[in-house]
Amino acid sequence: MTLLAVERIKLFSTRSPWWCAALALVITVGITALIAANTSTEFPLTVGVTQAFYxxxxxxxxxxxxLAITTEYRFSTIRATFLAVPNRISALLAKTVVVSLLAGVIGELVAFGSWGISKLIKPDVNIAINTAQEWRNVAGVGAVFFVGAIFAIAIGTLLRHTAGAVALLLVWALVVESLVGIIPKIGDDIQRWMPFVNGNRFLTAGTEPFPGEPVINYPFGAWGSLGYFAAISVGLLIVAFVVAKRRDA
Known part of the structure; x- marks a missing residue:
């Protein structure tokens, strides 16, 4: 518990988590508000639409x-952490728990904020959250953010360089997983095993695909896809812990 408290203090004493949380909320809720205001009979407002921009x-x-891990390497504060806590895995695990929990909370705020602003803009449209599928579509965003944060911390621990870690994460999530599907013959088979694609599958399973959205033959159901995403992230984190334990800080 002491390690968790220390990591919480370290995290919230910097500006980056506050700015990132605010930016995530403003961008996602703002875009959702614009889309909700322009929905029509041809493009109706649904629960799925309110979460389309998570x-x-x-x-x-x-x-x-x-940033939570790479800035420690950048300013060499990780050395003081490892001197105070010789068990490096315990220190890194505490950081992972704190950052991932914060990411999960941000995810829930983003999800329900997007749903709430849509309801406020179009009060006459029925977007009540009634079914288990709709609850998963909204409340499940926090779980995807939580697992995604684990993936990001693993990458940051392995690379230790802010620009490199951020670039790799964004290129992978934004470009690689989207474009791998266009590879002739094998693209679809590869894409259905991509981690973030399966995270999105957890949220959208059972909903109607958007016009032009590719139909992927996923290997798992909704919860299986989340489990697969989590397994990839945790596996990568274990590799990162082993590497961090063996090399110099």
Whole structure:
């Protein structure tokens, strides 16, 4: 518990998590508000539409999580941490728990904020959250943010360089996983195993795809996709812990 308290103090004593949290909320809720205001009978407002832009907030949270670890290496404060806590894995695990929990909270704020602003803009449209699928679509955003933060911390721990970690995370999530599907013959088979694609599958399983959205034959159901995303992230984190334990700080 002491390590968790220390990591919480370290995290919230810097400006980056506050700015990233605010930016994730403003961007995601703002875009959702614009879309909700322009929905019509041809493009109706649904619960799924209110959550269609959660990825904008997630990208900011990925940056926040990477910064939480890479800035310690940048300013060499990680050396003091490892001197105070010789068990490096315990220190890194405490940081992962704190940052990931914060990411999950931001995800819930983003999700329900987007739903709330849509309801406020179009009060006559029925977007009540009634079914288990709709609850997963909204409340599940926090779980995806939580797992995504673990993935980002693992990358940051492995690379230790802010620019490199942020660039890799954004290129992977924004470009690689989107474009891998256009590879002839094998693209679809590869894309259905991508971690962030499966995270999105957890949220959108059972909903109607948007016009022009590619239909992917996923290997798992909704909860299986989240489990797969979590397994990839935790596996990568374990590798990062082993590497961090063996090399110099």
């Amino acid at each position: 990825t904008f907030g997630m990208y900011v949270v990925l940056v926040m999580a990477a």
